[in-house]
Amino acid sequence: MSDKTTSAGAADGRHTAGAFDIRNFIGALLGLYGLILTLMGLFGEKSLDKTGGINANLYAGIALLVVSAAFVAWARLKPIVVPEHIEPPDDDPTRPAPKRRQGGH
Template identity: 65%
Template sequence: MSSDTTSEGTRAHKAGAFDIRNIIGALMGVYGVILALAGIFGDPELEKTGDINANLWTGLALIVVAAFFFGWARLRPIVVPEDVDRPDDDPTRPAPTRKRPPAH
């Protein structure tokens, strides 16, 4: 049985791009690239940061964190079931009512 099938034999799909780890990784990666480029091509203002190029090092750290999130999502993907059984509701809880338009 392949990793793309569930125990019942139905095909399961992964969250893919909608996995929150991919979204966080993309945001961190974009910010990391912007900061790294600002650190390389911008004025480092070393006297304000204690002789450290803060933009460059922060950008590189964000790129590493983004790679971690992408790797985590790739190695342990979230599997979305094809169908979900309805939970057993409490019969004492009122169900939502929906007004129907009058019949003609």
């Protein structure tokens, strides 16, 4: 891996989304559900007669943990680069929001 990849764009002076990347939120949520299902599969009531002899909670939990790790790895390896400067849009007369004042706040 090069310096650019490991520092997530900091070597170029570019800013990344970091913790606010949606892939981190999705990965964390899937990881939480996966952890709960894995623990329920290991320690909870198994009800194997309802699932055809398969511990569905355990397998679904492990699958969610794998997908969660993939989302987090994807966010780390290919971070979203945030542009340095974004120009605000011009006032739209059809927009219901208040108009911007000329020359300041």
